Amino acid sequence: MRGKLIFLGIYTSLLMFFVLFINVSVLAGIKDGLVGYWPLDENGKDLAGKSEGKLEGGAKWVKNGRFKGAVELDGTTGCVSIKGFTLTTIELTAVAWVNGWIQGPWAGIMCSRNDPTTFWVGITDQNTLSYVWNNNSDKTWGWRQGPMLPQDEWAMTAITIDKDKAVAYIYTDAKKLQSAVNKIEHIEQTIADNLKIGRDECCGDNRHIKGIMDEVMIFNRVLSENEILQLATKGLAVENKDKLTIKWGEIKQQ
Numbered sequence: 001m002r003g004k005l006i007f008l009g010i011y012t013s014l015l016m017f018f019v020l021f022i023n024v025s026v027l028a029g030i031k032d033g034l035v036g037y038w039p040l041d042e043n044g045k046d047l048a049g050k051s052e053g054k055l056e057g058g059a060k061w062v063k064n065g066r067f068k069g070a071v072e073l074d075g076t077t078g079c080v081s082i083k084g085f086t087l088t089t090i091e092l093t094a095v096a097w098v099n100g101w102i103q104g105p106w107a108g109i110m111c112s113r114n115d116p117t118t119f120w121v122g123i124t125d126q127n128t129l130s131y132v133w134n135n136n137s138d139k140t141w142g143w144r145q146g147p148m149l150p151q152d153e154w155a156m157t158a159i160t161i162d163k164d165k166a167v168a169y170i171y172t173d174a175k176k177l178q179s180a181v182n183k184i185e186h187i188e189q190t191i192a193d194n195l196k197i198g199r200d201e202c203c204g205d206n207r208h209i210k211g212i213m214d215e216v217m218i219f220n221r222v223l224s225e226n227e228i229l230q231l232a233t234k235g236l237a238v239e240n241k242d243k244l245t246i247k248w249g250e251i252k253q254q
Contacts, residue, residue, distance in 0.1 A: 029227075030223065030227050030230060030231065030236060031236065032221065033093075033219040033220045033221035034048045034217060034218075034219050035048055035049060035087060035218055035219065035220050036048055036049055036051060036082075036085055036087075036216075036217065036218035037049075037216070037217050037218075037236075038053050038080070038082070038197070038215075038216040038217075039067070039068070039069075039214070039215055040053075040061075040065065040069060040070050040071045040080070040213065040214050040215065040216065041065070041067075041068045041069035041070075042061035042062075042063065042069035042070075043061065043069075044080060044082075046082075046085070048217075049084075049085070050084060051082050051083060051084040051085035051195075052082075052083065052084070053080040053081065053082045053083075053197065054080070054081050054083070055071070055078075055080060055081075056077070056078065056079050056080070056081045057074070057076070057077025057078045057079060058073065058074030058075075058076055058077045058078035059071055059072065059073050059074070059078035059079055059080060059198070060072050060078075062212065064212065065097075065212060065214040065215075066097045066099070066154050066156075066214045066215060067097075067214060067215055067235050069214075070097075070212045070213060070214035071197070071198070071212070071213050071214070072211070072212050073100070073198045073199075073208065073209050073210060073211065073212075073213065074210065075100075075103040075208045075209065075210025075211075076103070076208060076210075077208075078198065078199070078208070079196045079197060079198045079199035079208070080196070080197040080198060080213075080216075081194075081195075081196055081197075082195035082196070082197065083193065084193060085191070085193060085195050085218075086190065086191060086192060086193045087190065087191045087218065087220060088188060088189070088190040088191075089188065089189070089191075089220045090161075090162075090163060090186060090187065090188040090189070091161065091162055091163070091220060091221050091222050092133075092159075092160065092161040092218070092219065092220065092221075092222070093158065093159070093160045093161075093217075093218070093219040093221065093222055093223040093228075094110060094121045094131075094158065094159045094217070094218050094219075095156065095157070095158045095215070095216070095217040095218075095219075095228075095231060096109050096110060096121070096156070096157055096158075096197070096213060096214075096215065096216045096217070097154060097155070097156050097157075097213065097214040097215045098149065098154075098155055098156075098157060098209060098211065098212075098213055099152065099153060099154045099155070099211050099212045099213075099214075100151075100152060100209055100210050100211010100212060100213075101149075101151045101152060101209075101210055101211060102123045102127070102149070102207075102208070102209060102210070103206055103207070103208040103209070103210050104204075104206035104207055104208070105123075105124065105125035105207075106122060106123070106124060106125065106141075106200065106202075106203070106207050107122050107123050107200065107207045107208055107209050108120055108121070108122040108196065108198070108199050108200030108207050108208075108209070109121045109122050109123070109157055109197070109198070109209060109213075110122075110195060110196065110197050110198075110216065110218075111195070111196050111199065111200040111201070111202075112191045112192045112193075112194050112195045112196070113192075113194060113200070113201055113202060114190070114191075114192035114194065115136060116135040116136045117135055117136075117189050117190055117192070118132050118136050119132060119133070119189065119191045119192075119195075120132035120141065120200060121157070121159050122200060122207070123149050124141075124144045124146075125144075126144045126148075127148050127149055128144050128145065128146040128147065128148050128149070128168075129146035129147055129148075129149060129157055129159070129168040129169075129170055130143055130144060130146050130168065131143075131159045131161070131166060131168070133161055133166070133186055133187075133189055134184075134186055134187055134189070135187070135189070139182075139184050140166070140182070140184075143166075143182045143184075145180050145182070146168030146170075146180045146182075147168060147169065147170035147178040147179065147180060148170070149170060150170075150172055150174075150175075152211065153172060153174070154172065154173065155170050155171065155172045156169075156170070156171040156172075156215075156231065156232045157169070157170055158170075158171075158223070158228050158231075160222045160223055160228075161186050161222070162186065162222045163185065163186055164183065164184075164185055164186075165181055165182060165183045165184070165186075166181070166182045166184070166186065167179055167180070167181050167182075167225075168180050168182070169225075169228050171228070171229070171232035171233075177225070177228065177229050177232065179225065191218075197213060197216055198213050215235070215236075217231075217236070
């Protein structure tokens with residue numbers, strides 16, 4: 001009997017180790033191509049590079065993020081300004097958690113104004129998630145079929161851009177992962193060194209997010225739907241550019 005119990009204990013431990021190993025391996029693979037990662041844990045450090053974010057206007061660090069700390073934006077002047085981040089790519093994934101609402105149509109979740117090569121991820125005049133690419137083509141920002149952003153509820157927004165399509169994702173605890181596809185060709189484009197989180201400075205300066213933002217990430221590759229879901233449900237934390245290690249078990253969802 002004792003031998004059976006010992007065997008059962010060893011078997012259970014090995015099974016738990018195997019499950020943990022598989023989950024850690026999946027998350028470790030997600031970090032491939034991560035070129036900008038701002039956890040916003042009460043600071044603007046970029047854990048995938050050296051592009052530090054600074055608070056502007058009515059923005060402040062808070063402790064009640066989706067994962068640990070976050071930034072709270074007042075919806076009028078507040079944003080996080082990223083200096084030193086540039087990227088030229090044809091493949092992209094942009095991710096951010098939002099809990100709040102827009103102060104006007106076309107509010108920017110993240111935006112780098114450099115017309116005509118503006119990069120923008122935000123909310124349209126129909127409250128749907130969209131993006132700007134292809135030299136400010138209306139086939140990108142004019143695409144309004146993305147998932148809708150819920151008001152005052154934690155939602156992970158993600159846009160993936162590939163050569164022949166873009167996909168908009170929104171994850172919430174209530175509705176899980178929703179997505180929509182914009183099937184058009186995309187060209188190589190550059191994200192200029194004036195990235196803003198939570199604000200688009202264009203057109204009357206009312207394109208703001210009011211609320212809390214957390215876990216902003218940019219990849220120079222297209223994440224799969226499964227990887228997007230993994231980010232939404234398990235999160236990601238890395239140490240720095242040279243040692244991108246998963247801190248398994250240290251992610252605390254508020």
